[in-house]
Amino acid sequence: MDFNFTEEQEMVRDGLSRLVREQYDWDTRREVIASESGWRPEVWAQLAELGILGMPFSEEDGGFGGGAVDALVVMEEFGKGLVVEPFIPSVVCAGGFLKHAGSSEQKEEHLGAIIDGSRVYAFAYAEPRGRYNLADLETTARKEGGDYVLNGHKAVVIAAPWASHLVVTARTAGERRDSDGISVFLVDKSADGVVTRDYPTVDGRWASEVYLENVTVPASALVGEEGAALPLIEQVVDEAIAAASAEACGAMKVAHAMTVEYSRQRKQFGVPIGSFQVLQHRMVDMYTEYEQSVSLAYLATLKLDGSERERKLAASTAKVRIGQAAQYVGQEAIQIHGGMGMTDELAIGSYFKRLTIFESEFGNVDHHMKRHIALS
Amino acid sequence: MNLEFTPEEVAFRKEVRAFIEENYPKHLADMGMREDMSPEDMVAWHKVLGEKGWSVPAWPTEYGGTGWTPTQRYIWSEENARVNAFMPLPFGVSMVGPVIYTFGNEAQKEQHLPGIRSGDVWWCQGYSEPGAGSDLASLKTTAVRDGDHYVINGQKTWTTLAQYADWGFFLCRTDPDAAKPQEGISFILIDMKTPGIEVRPIKLIDGGYEVNETWLTDVRVPVENLVGEENKGWTYAKFLLAHERSGIAGVARSKRGVEKLREIAGSEVLDGEPLMSDFDFARKVSQLEIDLAALEITELRTLAGEQAGKGPGPESSILKIKGTEIQQRLTELTLEAVGSYGTPQYGSIADAGSNQYPVGPEYAQHSAATYFNMRKTSIYGGSNEIQRNIITKMILGL
Ligand SMILES: Cc1cc2nc3c(=O)[nH]c(=O)nc-3n(C[C@H](O)[C@H](O)[C@H](O)COP(=O)(O)OP(=O)(O)OC[C@H]3O[C@@H](n4cnc5c(N)ncnc54)[C@H](O)[C@@H]3O)c2cc1C
Numbered sequence: 153m154d155f156n157f158t159e160e161q162e163m164v165r166d167g168l169s170r171l172v173r174e175q176y177d178w179d180t181r182r183e184v185i186a187s188e189s190g191w192r193p194e195v196w197a198q199l200a201e202l203g204i205l206g207m208p209f210s211e212e213d214g215g216f217g218g219g220a221v222d223a224l225v226v227m228e229e230f231g232k233g234l235v236v237e238p239f240i241p242s243v244v245c246a247g248g249f250l251k252h253a254g255s256s257e258q259k260e261e262h263l264g265a266i267i268d269g270s271r272v273y274a275f276a277y278a279e280p281r282g283r284y285n286l287a288d289l290e291t292t293a294r295k296e297g298g299d300y301v302l303n304g305h306k307a308v309v310i311a312a313p314w315a316s317h318l319v320v321t322a323r324t325a326g327e328r329r330d331s332d333g334i335s336v337f338l339v340d341k342s343a344d345g346v347v348t349r350d351y352p353t354v355d356g357r358w359a360s361e362v363y364l365e366n367v368t369v370p371a372s373a374l375v376g377e378e379g380a381a382l383p384l385i386e387q388v389v390d391e392a393i394a395a396a397s398a399e400a401c402g403a404m405k406v407a408h409a410m411t412v413e414y415s416r417q418r419k420q421f422g423v424p425i426g427s428f429q430v431l432q433h434r435m436v437d438m439y440t441e442y443e444q445s446v447s448l449a450y451l452a453t454l455k456l457d458g459s460e461r462e463r464k465l466a467a468s469t470a471k472v473r474i475g476q477a478a479q480y481v482g483q484e485a486i487q488i489h490g491g492m493g494m495t496d497e498l499a500i501g502s503y504f505k506r507l508t509i510f511e512s513e514f515g516n517v518d519h520h521m522k523r524h525i526a527l528s
Numbered sequence: 529m530n531l532e533f534t535p536e537e538v539a540f541r542k543e544v545r546a547f548i549e550e551n552y553p554k555h556l557a558d559m560g561m562r563e564d565m566s567p568e569d570m571v572a573w574h575k576v577l578g579e580k581g582w583s584v585p586a587w588p589t590e591y592g593g594t595g596w597t598p599t600q601r602y603i604w605s606e607e608n609a610r611v612n613a614f615m616p617l618p619f620g621v622s623m624v625g626p627v628i629y630t631f632g633n634e635a636q637k638e639q640h641l642p643g644i645r646s647g648d649v650w651w652c653q654g655y656s657e658p659g660a661g662s663d664l665a666s667l668k669t670t671a672v673r674d675g676d677h678y679v680i681n682g683q684k685t686w687t688t689l690a691q692y693a694d695w696g697f698f699l700c701r702t703d704p705d706a707a708k709p710q711e712g713i714s715f716i717l718i719d720m721k722t723p724g725i726e727v728r729p730i731k732l733i734d735g736g737y738e739v740n741e742t743w744l745t746d747v748r749v750p751v752e753n754l755v756g757e758e759n760k761g762w763t764y765a766k767f768l769l770a771h772e773r774s775g776i777a778g779v780a781r782s783k784r785g786v787e788k789l790r791e792i793a794g795s796e797v798l799d800g801e802p803l804m805s806d807f808d809f810a811r812k813v814s815q816l817e818i819d820l821a822a823l824e825i826t827e828l829r830t831l832a833g834e835q836a837g838k839g840p841g842p843e844s845s846i847l848k849i850k851g852t853e854i855q856q857r858l859t860e861l862t863l864e865a866v867g868s869y870g871t872p873q874y875g876s877i878a879d880a881g882s883n884q885y886p887v888g889p890e891y892a893q894h895s896a897a898t899y900f901n902m903r904k905t906s907i908y909g910g911s912n913e914i915q916r917n918i919i920t921k922m923i924l925g926l
Contacts (some may be wrong), residue, residue, distance in 0.1 A: 280888070283798050283867050307888070308868040329799060351887060352873045354896040359871065361887055420663040430913060479860075486903045490661055490911065491686050491739075494732050494904050501733035505900065508863075509871055516864065518808045 155450065160218075161225050167202055168226060171195075172233035178499040185236060185356040191314055196237050200269030205243050209251060213259055214267050220391060220456045224398040224449060231402025234499075234506055236357045238272055238311035244395045246273030246319045248388040249336060253376035262317070262338065274315035275392075276306035276339075276362050277385065284515040286321070286385050288329050291364065293322040293337060300324075300337065300374065302345075302367040312360035313350040316341055320364070324379050334382045336375040343367050355509040356502060383460070390467035391456055393514050397449040397470045400478045400510045404442045407485045407503040411435060414489055414500075431488055438484050441477035448473050465527050468520035475510065475517040482507035531828075533599070540600055544607045551576050558612045558788075565614070567650075567692045574616035574647030583645050584621050591629045591637070592645045598831040602780075609780035612788075617689065620644035620651040624697040627715065627764050631756035640695070640717070652693035652720070654684040654742055655765065661686075662914050664699070665709040665762065669744060671700035671716060677748045678702075678716060680724075684742040686908070690727045691740055693720045698744075703759050715761035717753040724748070732904075734897040735873070769910060776909055777851030779824045785858040786817055792891050793865045803865060816857055823850045842922035845915035852905035852912060859899040866892035870899075 157165070175195065184192055199205055207222040209215020223244055230239060247266050250259055265271035282288035291304025302322055312318065318339045326333025339346065345367035348360040376384050412435055415426030425431055448470040455466035482504040486493035489500055511517065533541070553572045559565070577583035585601050587593030596604065608615060625644045628636050643649030660667040669682025680700055690696065696718050706712030718725070724747035729737045756764055790813060793804040803809050827847055863870045869888030874897070886893060906912040920926050 278868050280869075281797050283796070283803075285799055288799065308871050349887065353871045354873045354900075355871070419659075420661060420666075422663075422666075425662075428913075430916070483903065486733075487906060487911075490907050491656070491904075494739075494907065496731040496733055496735070501900075504903075505733065505896075508896070508899070512864075512868060512870060516867075518806075518864075521808065 157221070157225060161222060164202075164204065164207065164222065165225050165229060168204065168229040169232070171198065171202070172229060172235060176233040176235060178234075178502070181234060181236070181356070181502075185352070189314075190352060190358040191236055191238075193314075195235075196269050196272070199237065199239075200267065205239070205269050206267035208243065209247065209263065209267060213251060213263055215263075220394055220453045223391070223395045224453045227395045227398040228402040228405075228449075231399035231404075231506075232406045234356065234403065234502055238274065238314060240392055240395050240399075241275050241311040241315070242266055242271075242273045244392050245275035245388055246317070248391050249319055249375050249384065252387065253336075253381075253384050255372075257372065258338065258375065271317060272311060272315045273317045273319060274309050274312040274360075275388075276309045276312065276318045277321045277389075278307045278309075280305060280307045282307075284519040285329065286389060287331055287334060287382055289321060289323045289334060290328060291320070291322040293324050293335055295324070296368070298371050299368050300335075300371065302337065302339065302364040302369065304364050306362040306364070308353075308359045309362050310353070310357055310359045312341070312348060312362060313358040318346075318362065319375070320362075321381070321385055326379075331382050333379045334385065335378050336381045336385065337369055337373045338375060339364075339367060339369055339373065343369065353509065355506040386464070387456075387460075389514050390452070390463055393467045393471050394449065394452040394456055396510060396513055397445070397452055397474045400474050400507060401442065401446050401449050403503050403506050403510075404438075404445060404478060404481045407481055407500060407507065408435070408438045408442055410500050410503070411438065411485045411488050414492070418490075418492075425488070434484050434488065438481045441480050445470075445474045445477045461527060465524065468515075468524040468527070471515060471520040472517050472524065475520070478507040478510045533603075537599055537603060540596075541603050541607065544604055545610070547580070547582075548607055548611060548613065551580075552611050552613055556614055559614070567689075570614060570617065570689075570692075571647045571650070573613055574621075577616065578646035578648075583616055583647060584625060586622070587625065587629065591625075591641055598835045602828065602831055606780040606783070609784040612781070612784050616647060617650075619653050619688070619693075619697075620647075620649065623653060623768050624651050624695075624717070627697070627755060627768050630767065631715075631764050635752065636717070636755065643694075649695055650689070650693045652687050652690040652696040652742075654687055654690075654696045654698035654718070656686045657683060658685050662911055664765070665713070667699055667701060667713065669698065669700045670704070671702050671714060671749070673702075673751070674748075676751050678751060678754070680716070680718070680744045680747040680749055682744050684744070685739075686730075687727070687740045687742045688738055689740075690720070690742050691729060691737070693727075696720055696742070697755075699761055699765055702761075706759065710762040712759055713761040713765070714758050715755040715764045716749060717755060718744075718747065718749050722747050722749065732901065734901040736897070736901065776905075777823060777827050777847035778855055779820065779827050779851065782820055782851070782854050782858060783824075785855070785862075786813065786820065788891075789813060789816075789858060789862055789865065792862060795889065795891070796865055796867065809861075809865070812861055816854065816861065819850065819857075820854055823847070823854060826850070842918050845910075845918045848909060849912050849915050855905055856902050859895070859902045863895045863899045866895045870896045 206215040207218040211217045250263050293300040293302045320337045320339050324335040345365040347363040350360045353359050416424050418425050452466045452470035455462050485500055486504050584592050585594040585596050589595045628640050657667050671678040671680045698716050698718055699713050700716055701712050702714040703712030724745045726743040728741045730739045794802045796803040798806050869892035872887045874893045
């Protein structure tokens with residue numbers, strides 16, 4: 153048993169933390185997310201230069217030989233600074249598909265571009281009526297000669313406005329919600345028939361509705377086996393859950409620290425509000441929720457290499473419990489800030505909003521509770 | 529003991545329902561409070577009710593009240609909630625109006641009550657300050673007598689909708705040397721067009737602008753605008769806070785909210801079935817409805833007490849705490865119901881002047897913003913912690 157990070161991981165953490173501190177202060181972030189582009193490609197380039205984008209990939213894939221624990225370190229720091237740049241969509245998700253199932257040609261074409269930051273990828277899996285069921289797909293891919301023709305509507309695709317490529321899940325056979333018959337495709341966003349509708353999200357990121365209207369892709373766009381991709385998708389989503397859990401932990405840590413600090417500064421009735429025991433105990437509960445969350449983010453991360461059942465159980469365990477914690481910590485942070493917590497002037501509101509949306513990402517509490525029950 | 533309505537009450541319900549159906553502005557139907565609402569929309573129903581003579585039901589009849597019993601008023605609020613009506617704002621009708629007719633002089637009643645009834649005059653509440661929130665009595669804004677004027681200096685904050693206000697009621701310190709901070713405060717009415725008042729908007733986390741900072745610099749206000757006695761303002765403010773609290777439970781509105789939630793969860797699908805038929809979700813909606821039933825009967829008991837001549841006591845703090853928790857839970861479950869379509873930010877799409885078709889179902893569009901916004905309800909009107917302190921002191925005697 154060992155819960156220590158390696159020296160390299162600590163170095164990455166320090167480097168990232170410095171970058172966030174120096175270039176990602178909340179005012180700058182606020183300006184950037186309100187700007188037309190909504191993110192900073194130059195920060196992305198810097199992350200590539202620092203080797204961050206290549207951390208979770210093996211050396212033979214052009215990476216630095218790390219894995220999920222490295223992604224955890226990165227996302228915790230992202231969470232602390234509410235970094236909006238698309239590490240999970242591009243590196244964890246698209247990178248994950250390629251790492252696990254990409255052909256050598258696909259890796260060559262796409263992994264290098266992910267690692268050096270020259271291209272951003274988004275993961276288009278959710279659909280308007282599929283809720284959180286990864287197999288509930290109305291999007292279809294029809295084989296036509298040597299090509300596939302894609303049709304469908306993908307909902308709230310995070311980071312798609314910044315992406316040049318999409319990883320799309322689609323049904324090549326079977327009925328809606330069948331486990332079999334699902335395939336994964338790499339789609340160039342500039343391909344004919346890809347229509348996107350871009351918008352900001354309430355937690356400071358950007359997303360798109362993606363409409364696929366007779367989009368023709370070559371057979372070489374298929375990742376993994378035709379019709380047998382659900383286990384692969386589940387694996388990648390569990391990896392994304394572990395990374396997002398770490399992000400939520402980072403955000404909770406800062407939200408808690410800000411609240412404790414505010415309660416020291418803010419005086420009412422002639423004393424700091426932090427001296428009221430009822431608030432002290434709630435800040436203790438926030439802290440406890442945070443610590444429990446960190447434990448489960450570790451669990452979800454460390455079980456990614458376990459058996460399929462272990463991995464799924466751990467991911468759902470983390471997503472349920474951290475989803476609950478994120479809601480509690482966010483709400484209490486606002487409450488203890490009083491009116492100030494309601495304003496757009498303080499960073500705390502942004503942490504609250506990010507923690508709110510975390511709950512619905514990659515399946516909400518109820519979804520993962522059901523999955524946990526099914527596996528138990 | 530019984531819960532039945534009398535035949536007269538049933539007839540009353542029919543009458544007000546018909547009136548609402550006929551007269552509630554169609555374009556506002558079922559919209560509730562929205563961050564993109566215009567000021568005209570916010571007073572539209574108030575004006576209709578003013579004409580009808582129904583805008584201030586709870587007031588004594590001599591000042592324009594309807595003479596309805598508390599039960600009738602309850603029916604009235606239920607019927608309005610059926611269409612999710614945007615009710616007259618509380619600042620005039622439930623706050624300053626009762627203070628003026630209870631403690632004000634004849635000239636003040638004559639000057640101010642008609643405009644409050646008709647909805648022609650917009651009021652705001654200038655109590656809180658940056659340093660004086662929960663500890664309101666520590667407020668620092670001063671009013672210094674200079675001939676037949678007060679000269680007022682200070683900063684108020686969180687002044688709701690002051691950007692549209694014609695008048696404001698302010699708490700100001702008139703005796704800085706009073707033995708207790710509560711004793712040196714006066715209740716003063718201020719024309720918001722008086723020179724020296726500056727209202728600066730505060731953006732909230734939902735993107736809306738419903739509160740403001742209100743700066744007062746050498747604002748000269750005629751002494752006639754003092755309500756009641758100098759240095760007795762705290763008494764009037766406390767009287768008003770009790771009024772503010774009794775309406776805050778929002779039972780009727782929450783009942784409509786639960787109905788709406790059921791509709792939304794009936795349209796959302798989980799594995800091809802309506803979300804509403806999912807046991808996990810249905811259980812949460814029922815839990816909410818059960819909590820609401822308890823609150824409703826508690827409120828009715830309070831109303832019955834009022835009907836028997838007992839004023840709202842410290843138990844109204846229960847109504848505030850449970851009422852706001854339920855309102856917040858409702859927004860939580862609505863956001864949960866809409867799934868991923870709670871994530872897009874709709875406000876800024878409109879800001880950007882986009883004419884593109886909306887994203888996701890219509891009912892999802894304000895779900896996150898409303899959830900964020902409703903966190904305010906456990907903070908304002910005396911935070912829920914302060915309400916618990918009141919119960920601790922006044923009821924438990926600790
Ligand atoms: C949207 C909105 C609209 C508002 N509209 C108006 C308006 O129109 N006019 C107006 O005058 N004011 C208005 N207010 C102000 C509101 O009344 C105050 O926000 C409220 O009184 C709390 O004060 P505060 O924000 O300074 O928080 P604080 O008093 O600083 O409280 C911070 C936290 O400490 C807790 N706390 C404070 N004291 C104690 C204690 N003794 N024991 C335990 N916990 C404690 C609080 O409950 C809270 O959680 C509005 C506020 C909001 C958010």
